Amino acid sequence: xxxxxxxxxxxxxxxxxxxxxxxxxxxxxxxxxxxxxxxxxxxxxxxxxxxxxxxxxxxxxxxxxxxxxxxxxxxxxxxxxxxxxxxxxxxxxxxxxxxxxxxxxxxxxxxxxxxxxxxxxxxxxxxxxxxxxxxxxxxxxxxxxxxxxxxxxxxxxxxxxxxxxxxxxxxxxxxxxxxxxxxxxxxxxxxxxxxxxxxxxxxxxxxxxxxxxxxxxxxxxxxxxxxxxxxxxxxxxxxxxxxxxxxxxxxxxxxxxxxxxxxxxxxxxxxxxxxxxxxxxxxxxxxxxxxxxxxxxxxxxxxxxxxxxxxxxxxxxxxxxxxxxxxxxxxxxxxxxxxx
Numbered sequence: 327x328x329x330x331x332x333x334x335x336x337x338x339x340x341x342x343x344x345x346x347x348x349x350x351x352x353x354x355x356x357x358x359x360x361x362x363x364x365x366x367x368x369x370x371x372x373x374x375x376x377x378x379x380x381x382x383x384x385x386x387x388x389x390x391x392x393x394x395x396x397x398x399x400x401x402x403x404x405x406x407x408x409x410x411x412x413x414x415x416x417x418x419x420x421x422x423x424x425x426x427x428x429x430x431x432x433x434x435x436x437x438x439x440x441x442x443x444x445x446x447x448x449x450x451x452x453x454x455x456x457x458x459x460x461x462x463x464x465x466x467x468x469x470x471x472x473x474x475x476x477x478x479x480x481x482x483x484x485x486x487x488x489x490x491x492x493x494x495x496x497x498x499x500x501x502x503x504x505x506x507x508x509x510x511x512x513x514x515x516x517x518x519x520x521x522x523x524x525x526x527x528x529x530x531x532x533x534x535x536x537x538x539x540x541x542x543x544x545x546x547x548x549x550x551x552x553x554x555x556x557x558x559x560x561x562x563x564x565x566x567x568x569x570x571x572x573x574x575x576x577x578x579x580x581x582x583x584x585x586x587x588x589x590x591x592x593x594x595x596x597x598x599x600x601x602x603x604x605x606x607x608x609x610x611x612x613x614x615x616x617x618x619x620x621x622x623x624x625x626x627x628x629x630x631x632x633x634x635x636x637x638x639x640x641x642x643x644x645x646x647x648x649x650x651x652x653x654x655x656x657x658x659x660x661x662x663x664x665x666x
Contacts (some may be wrong), residue, residue: 328418330621332346333498338506345422345473345488345490345491346358346488346489346490346491346492346579347419347420347471347491347492347493348490348491348492349418349419349420349469349492349493349494349495351560354375354524355372355375355494355650356492356493356494356658357395357430357497358490358492359395359490359491360394360395360396360400360490361392361393361394361395361396361400361402361443361472361474362392362393362394362613363390363391363392363393363396363470363471363472363492363493363494364390364391364494365388365389365390365391365494366388366389366391366450372496373464374496375494375496375497375500376388376470376494376495376496376497377389377497378455378496378498379498379499379500379501380455380457380498380499380500380501381457381500381501381502382457382458382459382460382463382500382501382502383457383458383459384457384600385451385454385456385457385499386453386454386455386456386457387452387454387455387579388449388452388453389450389451389452389453390451390470390494390533391402391409391440391448391449391450391451392443392449392451393443393446393447393448394443394445394447394448394471395444395445395446396445396446397445397446397528398408398445399442399443399444399445399625400443400445400474401440401441401442401443401474401475402440402441402443402445402472402473402474402475403410403423403439403440403472403473403474403475403584404438404439404441404470404471404472404473405423405430405436405470405471405473406427406429406430406431406433406434406436406453406468406469406470406471406496407420407422407423407425407427407430407468407469407471407493408420408423408427408428408429408431408432408466408467408468409420409421409430409467409469409495409496409545409570409571409573410576410578411573411577411578412599413578413579414565414626415522415569415575415578416428416468416496416536416568416569416572416578416580416659417569418569418570418571418573420468420469420471423473428467429466429467429482429498430455430466430467430469430496430498431468433455433457433466433498434454434455434470434496435450435453435454435455435456436453437451437452437453438451439457444523444540445576447543449630453470454612455498457498457500461500461502462500462541463501463502463504463540463541464499464500464501464504464505464542464574464616464653465497465498465499465500465504465542465543465573466498466499466500466574467495467496467497467498467543467573468495468496468498469493469494469495469496470493470494471491471492471493471501471506471666472491472493473489473490473491474489474490474491475489476489477489478490484615492516493583497543499643501556502622503541503647504540504586505540505542505546505605506539506540506542506601506602506603506604506649507538507539507540507622508536508537508538508539508544508599508601508604508606509534509536509537509539509599509606510534510535510536510537510548510574510597510599510604510606510607510608511534511535511537511577511600511608511611512533512534512535512612513597513608513610514531514532514534514536514610515530515531515532515533515534515595515612515653516530516534517529517530517587517608517612518530518531518590519587519614520666526587527586528586528587528588528589528614529583529584529586529587529591530583530584530587530595530612531581531582531583531584531596532550532581532582532583532584532595532610533580533581533582534579534580534581534582534597534608535577535578535579535580536568536569536577536578536580537547537577537600538572538573538575538576538577540573540574540604541574541575542552542574543571543572543573543574543618544571544572544601544602544604545570545571545572545599545602546569546572546597546599546600547565547567547599547601548564548565548567548568548597548599548600549562549563549564549565549597549598549600550562550563550582550584550591550595550596550597551563551595551596551598552594552595553593553594553597554588554591554592554593554594555591555592558564560587560588560593563582565580565582565604567580567581568580572601587614588614589614590614591614592611592612592613592614593610593611593612593613593614594609594610594611595609595610595611596608596609597609610627628652
C-alpha cells in the first residue's frame with residue numbers, strides 16, 4: 327500500500343515553507359507521531375476515514391477528533407480541503423489554505439478554524455457538509471486537516487521552513503448517476519540502445535497518462551504488452567507504479583522502463599488500463615535498429631551502387647566508341663542514270 331506521506335510546497339512572503347502532510351489511509355487513522363486526526367467512532371467500530379453519502383441540497387453532520395500525543399499543548403489551524411492526485415506519483419494529496427476549493431473544501435463548515443489541544447488530550451469538533459443543489463453527482467474526495475502553523479526553521483543552514491499537518495480523508499459521494507470511465511492518453515516511447523548490438527543494454531521508456539474521465543474514484547490496474555514482427559510476444563507485464571486511487575477528473579503522468587528491449591525489431595506496445603466497470607487501451611510503436619550498423623550498411627549500399635553505375639557508364643561509352651555505322655545504298659542524283 328502506498329505510504330500516506332505527501333510533500334506540498336507553499337510560498338509565503340518571508341520564506342518558503344514545506345508543508346509535510348500526513349493523510350489517513352484505509353488501514354489506519356492519520357498520525358505523524360505527535361498528533362492524529364480521525365472520525366469519531368461509530369456505534370460499531372472505529373473509522374480511519376470519513377465515508378459519507380448525500381443528495382444535492384442535503385446537509386450531513388459528523389465529528390472529527392484531534393488527538394495531541396505530546397506532553398505540551400498544541401494549537402492547530404483546522405480546515406477542510408479538496409483532494410487531488412499528485413503529479414509526481416499520483417499520491418492522495420489535498421489543497422492548501424488559500425487555494426480555490428470546489429467540493430468538500432468549499433462545502434464543509436467548521437465552527438472554529440483554530441483549536442488548542444492540551445497535552446495527551448483530545449478535542450472533538452463537530453462539522454457539517456452542505457451539499458449545494460447543483461452539485462455534480464459522483465465522488466468528491468477531500469479531508470479535514472489539522473495544521474500546526476509554527477514554522478520549523480531547522481538548523482538555519484538552508485532558507486527553508488517546515489510546517490506539519492495531519493488530515494483525515496473524506497470520501498463524499500453525491501447521489502446521482504455514477505459514470506466510471508478511464509482513458510490512456512499520450513503514450514510515448516523513447517528507445518536507447520548501443521551503437522553496436524550486443525555491446526550494451528537496450529532500454530525503452532514508455533510514458534503515458536492515466537486520466538479519470540468519469541465521476542467515480544477508481545482503483546486502476548494497468549498492463550503493458552509488446553509484440554514484435556509477425557506477432558511475437560516480447561513482453562507482458564502488470565504495472566505496479568500506478569496510483570492506488572485515481573480521483574475523478576485527475577490525470578497522472580507515469581513512466582515504465584523496459585530493460586532488455588529488442589535491438590533489431592519493430593515493436594508494437596499496448597497499454598491497457600482497467601478499473602471496475604471500465605477498460606481502455608492505447609498503442610504506440612518504435613523501430614529498434616542498430617544505427618551504426620545500419621549506417622555502415624547504407625554507406626556500403628551507396629558505395630556499391632556508385633561503383634555499379636560507374637561500370638555501366640563505362641560499358642556504354644566503350645560500346646559507343648567501337649560501333650561502326652551500317653552501310654547504306656547510294657541514292658542516285660536527280661538527272662543522272664546509271665550505266666549498263
